[in-house]
Amino acid sequence: MRIKREDIKILYDESTLRKRIKELGKEITEFYKDKTDVIYAVCVLKGSIHFFSELVLHIDLDVIYSFVHVTSYSGTNSTGRIKVKSWMEEEMENKYVLLVEDVVDTGLTLKYILRYLRRYRPKDIRIAALAEKKVHDHGINVDFAGYELDDKFLLGYGLDYNEIFRNLPYLGYIEPNSGG
Ligand code: IMP
Numbered sequence: 106m107r108i109k110r111e112d113i114k115i116l117y118d119e120s121t122l123r124k125r126i127k128e129l130g131k132e133i134t135e136f137y138k139d140k141t142d143v144i145y146a147v148c149v150l151k152g153s154i155h156f157f158s159e160l161v162l163h164i165d166l167d168v169i170y171s172f173v174h175v176t177s178y179s180g181t182n183s184t185g186r187i188k189v190k191s192w193m194e195e196e197m198e199n200k201y202v203l204l205v206e207d208v209v210d211t212g213l214t215l216k217y218i219l220r221y222l223r224r225y226r227p228k229d230i231r232i233a234a235l236a237e238k239k240v241h242d243h244g245i246n247v248d249f250a251g252y253e254l255d256d257k258f259l260l261g262y263g264l265d266y267n268e269i270f271r272n273l274p275y276l277g278y279i280e281p282n283s284g285g
């Protein structure tokens with residue numbers, strides 16, 4: 106399949122995304138503020154880069170940044186095989202950890218990360234996702250979800266099709282049969 110920019114429809118524009126992410130930041134602040142002054146936010150690269158950077162600006166606590174880079178997609182489909190490209194170095198024992206993911210689809214990526222993260226014995230792990238697709242029974246409890254969506258292929262605002270379109274300033278989608 107080849108996707109052209111003209112095929113991409115806007116789902117949420119930049120200012121709509123910013124507003125929603127700001128609300129999530131407030132929700133997250135409220136959730137933690139009686140529990141801890143500092144959280145460890147883990148950005149799941151590459152797709153979460155813009156969501157993460159906007160979200161942490163609206164969390165009114167000390168936020169320590171961590172990054173993991175994992176891949177599972179090829180084209181518009183999850184391959185089901187997770188590859189770890191790089192992993193966090195921070196000590197997480199007894200810490201409050203917030204995993205920040207772009208989209209939860211099959212849930213395989215987060216399940217994989219969670220399995221390894223638990224070995225560090227954090228005190229608590231929560232999940233924030235810009236979007237949660239409701240097609241698969243992914244079994245992940247998304248604590249802070251920006252949007253709940255049906256089965257659309259999303260692009261932009263960090264999300265790619267074979268590494269292209271991550272820098273679109275909006276969250277877009279393509280109709281299942283467009284592109285050809
Ligand atoms: P999961 O492992 O199936 O939950 O998929 C999660 C990962 O696949 C996310 O981290 C995304 O980077 C990527 N992904 C899932 N859905 C989409 C999409 O609609 N567009 C682009 N990437 C996606």
Ligand code: MG
Nearest residue numbers: 150151152207
């Ligand atoms: Mg991702």
